[in-house]
Amino acid sequence: MSVQWRDVGGSIRSAGAISMRDASNVVRTVDQVRIRDEGGVLREVYKQGIRLAVNPATAVGASSAKTGAIYTNSVVVGVAGGTPPYAHSWVPDGSLVATNPGGDTTAFYGTPTAVFGELNGQATDHVTDANGLTNSISVDISIQRG
Secondary structure (H helix, E strand, C coil), X not given: CCEEEECCCCCEEEECCEEEECCCCCEEEECEEEEECCCCCEEXXXXXXXXXXXXXXXXXXXXXXXXXXXXXXXXXXXXECCCCCCEEEEEECCCCEECCCCCCEECEEECCCCCCCEEEEEEEEEEECCCCXXXXXXXXXXXXXX
């Protein structure tokens, strides 16, 4: 979302992100701007979307077992901005499976078909906040047998 205004010269200006300096002179990002109208009603004029970060950026699993599923490490999606609660929906490629498809923390598993096989792909977490704001983030997945 962006906010637009007309400056004193009549030019229209806009901003996609807003930041301000606090009393300690530290620059802080503003997630929301509200203005009280002439009738005294507080109106939201700007709300920054949700921001996502995943840690670690890659999910990796390996096993020397000749059969069975191989699990990866867990990944965690951090959310900033928006309004909690946040709904997560993990969608992995192909035959990869998320262990917790509705959570902010999940691992993945898959079953390579060859004795020295591998599965590579991605999974995308689609995140929605309480007000319907959405964003997505992907993680690379690598599973190896052998």
